[in-house]
Amino acid sequence: MGIVLDNLSKIENLPGGGIALAASDSLINWARASSVWPLTFGLACCAIEMMAAYASRFDFERMGVFPRPTPRQADVMFVAGTVVKKMADPIIRIYKQMPEPKFVIAMGGCANCGGPFYDSYSVVKGVDKIIPVDVYLPGCPPRPEALMYAVIKLQEKMSKMTVKGGFGATPLQAAGSRKLV
Amino acid sequence: MTAEEIFTKLQASFSGLRIAEAQVKEYPTWTVPAQSVRAVFEQLHSEFSFGYLDVVTATDWSGPVSPKGYPQSPAVAIGAAAAPPASARDVFEVVYIVTALSTGIKLCLRCEIPRKEGASVPSLYGIFMAADWQEREVYDMFGIHFEGHPNLKRILTPETQQGYPLRKDYEHIPDKFD
Amino acid sequence: MTSETPTALKAGQMFINFGPQHPSTHGVLRIALTVEGEVVIKGDPDVGFLHRGMEKLFEARNYSQALVLTDRLDYTSAMHNNLAYCLAVERLAGIQAPLRAQYLRALTAELNRIASHLVFFGTFGVDMGAFTPFLYAFREREMILDLFEMLCGGRLLYSYVRIGGVSADLPAGWTEKCREFIKFFKPMLKDYDTLLSFNPIFKSRTEGVGIISADRAVSWGLSGPTLRASGVNYDVRKAEPYCVYDKLDFKAPIGKTGSCWDRYYCRMLEMGQSAEIALQCLDALSGQELTPGEIMAKGVPKIFKPPAGQAYAHVEASRGDLGFFAVSDGSMNPYRMHVRGPSFINVAILQEILAGCKIADVVAILGSLDIVLGEVDR
Numbered sequence: 001m002g003i004v005l006d007n008l009s010k011i012e013n014l015p016g017g018g019i020a021l022a023a024s025d026s027l028i029n030w031a032r033a034s035s036v037w038p039l040t041f042g043l044a045c046c047a048i049e050m051m052a053a054y055a056s057r058f059d060f061e062r063m064g065v066f067p068r069p070t071p072r073q074a075d076v077m078f079v080a081g082t083v084v085k086k087m088a089d090p091i092i093r094i095y096k097q098m099p100e101p102k103f104v105i106a107m108g109g110c111a112n113c114g115g116p117f118y119d120s121y122s123v124v125k126g127v128d129k130i131i132p133v134d135v136y137l138p139g140c141p142p143r144p145e146a147l148m149y150a151v152i153k154l155q156e157k158m159s160k161m162t163v164k165g166g167f168g169a170t171p172l173q174a175a176g177s178r179k180l181v
Numbered sequence: 182m183t184a185e186e187i188f189t190k191l192q193a194s195f196s197g198l199r200i201a202e203a204q205v206k207e208y209p210t211w212t213v214p215a216q217s218v219r220a221v222f223e224q225l226h227s228e229f230s231f232g233y234l235d236v237v238t239a240t241d242w243s244g245p246v247s248p249k250g251y252p253q254s255p256a257v258a259i260g261a262a263a264a265p266p267a268s269a270r271d272v273f274e275v276v277y278i279v280t281a282l283s284t285g286i287k288l289c290l291r292c293e294i295p296r297k298e299g300a301s302v303p304s305l306y307g308i309f310m311a312a313d314w315q316e317r318e319v320y321d322m323f324g325i326h327f328e329g330h331p332n333l334k335r336i337l338t339p340e341t342q343q344g345y346p347l348r349k350d351y352e353h354i355p356d357k358f359d
Numbered sequence: 360m361t362s363e364t365p366t367a368l369k370a371g372q373m374f375i376n377f378g379p380q381h382p383s384t385h386g387v388l389r390i391a392l393t394v395e396g397e398v399v400i401k402g403d404p405d406v407g408f409l410h411r412g413m414e415k416l417f418e419a420r421n422y423s424q425a426l427v428l429t430d431r432l433d434y435t436s437a438m439h440n441n442l443a444y445c446l447a448v449e450r451l452a453g454i455q456a457p458l459r460a461q462y463l464r465a466l467t468a469e470l471n472r473i474a475s476h477l478v479f480f481g482t483f484g485v486d487m488g489a490f491t492p493f494l495y496a497f498r499e500r501e502m503i504l505d506l507f508e509m510l511c512g513g514r515l516l517y518s519y520v521r522i523g524g525v526s527a528d529l530p531a532g533w534t535e536k537c538r539e540f541i542k543f544f545k546p547m548l549k550d551y552d553t554l555l556s557f558n559p560i561f562k563s564r565t566e567g568v569g570i571i572s573a574d575r576a577v578s579w580g581l582s583g584p585t586l587r588a589s590g591v592n593y594d595v596r597k598a599e600p601y602c603v604y605d606k607l608d609f610k611a612p613i614g615k616t617g618s619c620w621d622r623y624y625c626r627m628l629e630m631g632q633s634a635e636i637a638l639q640c641l642d643a644l645s646g647q648e649l650t651p652g653e654i655m656a657k658g659v660p661k662i663f664k665p666p667a668g669q670a671y672a673h674v675e676a677s678r679g680d681l682g683f684f685a686v687s688d689g690s691m692n693p694y695r696m697h698v699r700g701p702s703f704i705n706v707a708i709l710q711e712i713l714a715g716c717k718i719a720d721v722v723a724i725l726g727s728l729d730i731v732l733g734e735v736d737r
Contacts, residue, residue, distance in 0.1 A: 042386070044409055071380075117412070205684075236684060240694075311579055337737075
């Protein structure tokens with residue numbers, strides 16, 4: 001309850017129990033940030049570090065991060081690995097299948113900017129050329145702790161969202177994904 | 182039976198078979214003319230029990246790689262400034278490496294074909310199933326046709342790819358993702 | 360989207376895309392399945408969703424820079440990729456790494472084989488519906504990754520094996536930690552057997568499924584545990600020993616029927632053998648004959664230009680027979696560097712063995728082939 005209490009504007013104590021009134025923004029954002037469900041979207045080497053983040057030592061699930069295999073049930077997409085031109089269309093399709101509000105974490109050098117393959121004829125130089133990205137995570141591959149830090153940054157971004165005015169998302173997200181390629 | 186004995190026996194039936202000048206290190210290397218490729222391998226497979234095809238690949242000998250094949254690369258300037266080496270010729274060379282599992286003998290066979298439109302080599306599909314995808318990859322990367330291959334389509338690059346990437350004079354045409 | 364649109368689907372048949380985004384495809388592989396009810400009529404693997412053009416990039420980098428790219432081929436067992444590349448380039452230049460470096464190479468390669476097979480064990484269990492082995496596998500794997508991090512700084516991609524030797528010698532305390540790990544790990548293999556290998560549900564899903572006979576396996580050019588499970592005794596470490604494998608005592612497990620279970624169990628046995636090899640290497644490295652610090656061959660120049668020529672070197676990587684065909688024209692960049700990826704060649708057999716099995720069997724067969732898409736697509 002400590003998180004909610006910090007954001008409260010008013011506390012009213014009634015006999016027989018306590019009621020807390022919080023701005024609906026903080027409540028919704030707290031719920032969103034505490035259960036970030038990513039799509040298992042490992043493309044290349046970063047996928048192995050992503051799997052290690054879910055496994056016994058780093059245990060992502062204690063942060064509420066529970067991997068979902070289908071985009072229809074996912075909040076965030078970790079683009080973990082190199083985006084190749086042949087894969088670009090499936091990525092856009094999957095991004096469109098995710099329900100709003102959705103986020104993208106570009107994990108690793110290849111997803112950020114092409115990485116070590118920046119001059120290849122078949123690599124898209126960064127996934128932000130095809131879908132909007134919220135958090136960029138550098139590394140080749142980034143450690144699982146780094147991925148957790150990226151999720152924490154995403155949670156901080158989520159905590160700034162507001163119910164009115166387009167969810168605090170990027171302009172492209174606010175317009176919806178109909179404008180994509 | 183050693184590699185030399187196999188060579189002498191095969192040369193009796195295929196006069197175009199030669200010992201290669203530039204040997205692949207630690208592999209007995211022979212050159213084979215394009216039209217005898219399938220027949221030589223059939224005999225290697227049936228008579229000398231060479232049943233395991235390791236590698237099918239190709240080299241483009243036409244000189245240093247063109248920097249236009251790399252979108253925005255600062256790295257290629259170093260290599261491109263080198264003078265064309267003495268061994269630059271206008272040929273493709275298809276390389277096969279094959280092993281006999283029972284005896285442990287391994288061979289490398291190379292086949293030179295002129296570097297022009299419609300360059301082709303007989304396919305080894307049917308003798309070795311391992312040739313199926315490796316020949317498709319060589320076609321995808323170099324444009325070399327393998328006669329007799331039932332499914333010679335691009336395998337690694339998407340259908341929107343124009344040109345054959347591993348050729349030395351490949352020029353990258355920017356598409357919607359560049 | 361790449362099209363494999365079926366032209367003639369009979370009534371009652373359906374076309375399903377298995378991938379490229381799918382939790383069980385171990386990466387971005389697409390299999391175009393034509394199914395009739397639960398039975399697969401035709402399965403066509405479609406690769407290239409991770410094709411990064413590495414062979415073209417090799418020609419734009421110099422030999423040391425290309426080494427860094429080779430890590431990213433089979434990313435679960437990066438040591439083997441580096442090793443095969445360095446052996447090919449060393450063969451071109453006529454360099455021989457010192458004996459201590461060769462023992463270090465063999466030691467790290469075998470530890471990496473254990474780590475890679477643990478990934479296989481965990482993900483194969485998840486494919487079959489068993490989640491617990493995944494957690495055990497990654498717990499052991501983290502210990503190995505800690506050892507690698509102590510040694511060379513990398514958890515997953517190392518560039519540890521360099522042209523002429525290795526990049527660093529064992530730090531103080533590493534040998535004790537490694538022995539501790541192997542002592543902990545060996546009894547775990549029996550635990551895995553009780554947990555998964557002889558589990559009746561697992562056995563009924565994998566035994567008798569995806570049978571590959573020995574002559575089909577040889578014709579299709581399979582390698583690694585996939586080949587040995589069909590009964591073919593071919594292991595590059597025994598057939599053409601490299602590094603110090605001719606001095607080490609180990610067995611390559613051979614299977615009987617070539618079913619998914621055989622392929623799985625060969626890998627489990629291989630983990631035990633790799634642990635034995637690692638112990639032998641540790642004993643040799645702590646002995647008196649190998650001078651500590653001699654990890655790089657003498658006379659390897661900083662600007663590395665091997666003489667013009669061609670060479671092929673292959674190693675027994677975790678996935679199979681990984682080879683590098685190197686052509687040099689005397690300049691700083693490789694003229695041609697071809698990677699013989701075992702997973703690329705292993706995946707091709709799916710065209711033949713998927714017909715007639717059930718959809719659930721597709722997952723079992725694909726998992727048992729143990730492919731890594733970085734190696735398939737390069």
